[in-house]
């Protein structure tokens with residue numbers, strides 16, 4: 001029987017970080033993954049350049065039933081800690097916007113860095129290996145895989161969430177959690193494009209491909225970023241961000257072109273030339289198709305001179321508080337993350353250990369901690385992997 005101190009299932013961001021840290025402590029570590037290559041999501045992340053952290057990452061950037069849970073791990077492994085590793089490996093990086101750090105060249109640099117660190121820590125990686133069962137044993141756990149059985153004292157579940165099933169996402173973590181009596185906070189797709197019903201889409205004729213700056217809002221959450229009209233509905237960073245807060249049947253509010261004061265623009269244009277059409281003036285400040293839609297929805301026709309102040313204000317309000325009720329989301333097929341997951345009430349926030357199952361740990365996206373768009377999810381993967389790696 002193959003025997004290890006720590007077996008980590010999942011060679012993604014969290015699993016590899018945990019392997020490095022546990023290996024450094026002299027633990028005999030084995031990482032098992034059913035994929036042919038490690039870190040596949042790292043490879044495709046950030047458009048191939050991996051937005052590997054966010055220098056502003058803090059507890060406020062995460063959604064969880066318990067917003068305090070992530071604090072300890074995030075405080076003990078910070079964006080600067082990860083950046084120090086990146087720099088030690090000579091990987092060129094840049095800040096794109098809003099504290100988001102990306103590789104200059106390729107996300108593969110991050111995977112290579114983690115593999116180098118794993119080798120230095122003597123952590124073994126076994127790819128293309130299916131796990132058929134996990135059972136309690138005298139030593140701790142027996143893991144039966146397509147490559148034989150292995151016994152371990154500590155078992156770390158790092159198999160991520162359900163997003164992008166085409167890339168091997170399985171929901172395995174939730175099955176293991178349930179098997180050992182850990183609760184699951186209902187899962188749903190996050191950071192995902194939203195879809196619109198056919199009648200709304202027909203109103204958007206000519207808009208797919210158009211991108212505008214918006215403040216997307218839902219409840220108290222607001223994000224000022226770009227929004228993209230698509231053939232299915234709405235996407236772009238602002239929509240992905242707000243999708244994590246949105247629930248079916250609810251509206252989102254979009255402040256279109258937040259830098260534009262519509263009332264001021266129309267009033268000034270009226271003084272110069274009252275015979276101009278309202279649409280002509282709006283088109284100078286936003287894509288024509290969008291201006292046409294907004295003017296139509298607000299029931300406005302004719303010239304500036306014909307427009308009452310009340311109507312100008314109503315148009316301004318319409319553009320500031322454009323309400324959209326999404327029909328749904330594109331689902332796990334395109335979602336960047338899975339919201340919900342293993343209930344943090346059942347885990348220790350310092351170590352990610354299951355409170356009721358000695359030796360069992362859950363890290364990364366599998367846990368009910370989900371970051372905003374912008375490098376926060378990797379920061380959670382590094383920080384939770386680091387936390388478990390100190391004790392597993």
Ligand code: FDA
Nearest residue numbers: 010012013014034045046051159160172364365375377378
């Ligand atoms: P992750 O999913 O990375 O790893 C899980 C591993 O477990 C995989 O290797 C998988 O093969 C393996 N596995 C699953 N089931 C298994 C089973 N049954 N048996 C064995 N192995 C199994 N975040 C960010 O901060 N910046 C970014 O730029 C991006 N960009 C981005 C783009 C796209 C397209 C997506 C889909 C996601 C992102 N993300 C992101 C999110 C980020 O990729 C994600 O949050 C982390 O990869 C989560 O890390 P984990 O290690 O928890 O899971």
